[in-house]
Amino acid sequence: MRAARLIRMVLLLQSRPSMTGAELARELEVSERTVSRDALALSEAGVPVYADRGRAGGYRLVGGYRTRLTGLGRSEAEALFLSGLPGALRDMGLEDAASAARLKVSAALLPSLSDAPHTAAQRFHLDAPGWYSEPETPPLLAELADAVWRDRRVTVAYANRRGERVERVLEPHGLVLKAGVWYLCARVAGGGEDASSRTDSAPSGPFRVYRIDRFSAVAPAAPGPAPGVFGSDGDGGVFDRDPDFDLPAFWEERAAQFARSILRSEVVLRLTEEGARRLPYVTDRAAAREALAGVEPDGEGMVTVTLLVESTEVAYVQLLSLGPDAEVLGPPGLRTLFAGAAARMAEQYGARLSGSRPDRASPPPAPPG
Numbered sequence: 197m198r199a200a201r202l203i204r205m206v207l208l209l210q211s212r213p214s215m216t217g218a219e220l221a222r223e224l225e226v227s228e229r230t231v232s233r234d235a236l237a238l239s240e241a242g243v244p245v246y247a248d249r250g251r252a253g254g255y256r257l258v259g260g261y262r263t264r265l266t267g268l269g270r271s272e273a274e275a276l277f278l279s280g281l282p283g284a285l286r287d288m289g290l291e292d293a294a295s296a297a298r299l300k301v302s303a304a305l306l307p308s309l310s311d312a313p314h315t316a317a318q319r320f321h322l323d324a325p326g327w328y329s330e331p332e333t334p335p336l337l338a339e340l341a342d343a344v345w346r347d348r349r350v351t352v353a354y355a356n357r358r359g360e361r362v363e364r365v366l367e368p369h370g371l372v373l374k375a376g377v378w379y380l381c382a383r384v385a386g387g388g389e390d391a392s393s394r395t396d397s398a399p400s401g402p403f404r405v406y407r408i409d410r411f412s413a414v415a416p417a418a419p420g421p422a423p424g425v426f427g428s429d430g431d432g433g434v435f436d437r438d439p440d441f442d443l444p445a446f447w448e449e450r451a452a453q454f455a456r457s458i459l460r461s462e463v464v465l466r467l468t469e470e471g472a473r474r475l476p477y478v479t480d481r482a483a484a485r486e487a488l489a490g491v492e493p494d495g496e497g498m499v500t501v502t503l504l505v506e507s508t509e510v511a512y513v514q515l516l517s518l519g520p521d522a523e524v525l526g527p528p529g530l531r532t533l534f535a536g537a538a539a540r541m542a543e544q545y546g547a548r549l550s551g552s553r554p555d556r557a558s559p560p561p562a563p564p565g
Contacts (some may be wrong), residue, residue, distance in 0.1 A: 198234075201226070205234055206243060206257075214248070214256035231255075334378055334408040337371075344368045349385050349417035349433040354410045365417045367435045369403065370443035374451075378408040381446060385417065385435070403441070405450055452482070459483055459504035463511050464526040466500050469493070471521030479505065479514045500525070508533075 201224055208215060208223055217228040224231065235255055238245045244258035343350045349367055356362045365385035372379045383402040417433050459480060467475065476484040487501040494500070505511040508530050515522055516537060524531045 202234055202238060205231075206238065206245075209245065209255060209257045210261075214254040216254040220255060332409070334411065336411045336414045337378055337408055339414045340368060340380055340408060340411070341371060343414075344371055344380075347434055347437050349435050351415050351417045352406075352411055353413040354406060355412065361412070366406075367437075369437065369441050370446075371408075372405075372443070372447050380406045380408055380411075381443060382406065383438070402438075403446060455480060455482065458506050461505050461507055461511070462527075463503050463505055463508075463515070463524060463530055464500065465503055465515070466498050466523040466525055467518075468521040469497055471518050472499055472501075474518060474521065475501075475503075478517050479503065479511075 205220060205224060208220065215223075217231050220231045221228045224234075226234075232247075235245045235247060244261050245255055246258045247253065247255055340350065342348075347367075349365055351363065351365050353361055353363050366380075366382040367385050368380055368382040370381040372381060381403055383404065465471075465475075472488055475488065483504040487503040488499070491499045491501055503511075505514070508527065511530060512533050515524065516534070524534045
């Protein structure tokens, strides 16, 4: 414990011109008295730690001393590449490894580059969760992250799309954080099928996607390729990772398939130029671009398109934001909804202009279905 603290103290002093006793105590989570004793111990061991006395004093390394104790461990090096995701690192239990890696890199930099970590952090930041939602960390994320890093099989229990409890032995290959939701990309041990985790349009490939917040239990699987008994005390059984698995490419393909699979209804729209410009921002972008592709304006500058949507209810909410820049031509039920909304808005705003109150006795019609 003390040896690790002494190494960390040397790295801290190597990465900065000098540090006060209070600063070192705060970084090392010890008292200033302990810092003083550690500095003395380092000096006796041949590390030239010098203490400046007085109000502006502190600790520093003499003569440009640089230690070679900066080699990154595997977990630290892997965590370093995720250091732009502080929240994700914390959720996966890798915050300490990333902190140690950043410190070692800072200590190894030339003095002229010592401010690089700070300047980079002030210019780039990745905020993964979506707006208007409070992301929750799945309780079993850290266990799954550990299995991903170590290439170890796990026996899991989770709720499938029908809400049924399912147990599987998985070979976890990657984690994805999408809009604040964590997903596991894995294949079923032994090459078995797992239709409960597939979308209708998913190919029959070996890899599946699981929402981690649906997992209720995770345990090391018994060694060997055969599925183990849930809750066994096996070591997780290291599996051979698929060398051709490309997590970013796999996720991009699967996300596109999922987005396409839920677009099962069609609406016909007549759009102004402004409505056509805004359509990709209020509905599925790929579907909007496909609908607008090759469509020419008519004599009034309007375009008529057939758009794939998730449902009539969803289309009503999305397309209503286009206001008068979109006219719904079909299906008839959706057109009736928009006609009713337009009539209510005309009555509401017309009544305000005339000084009377609109009649609120009749509620708006509910979306069909």
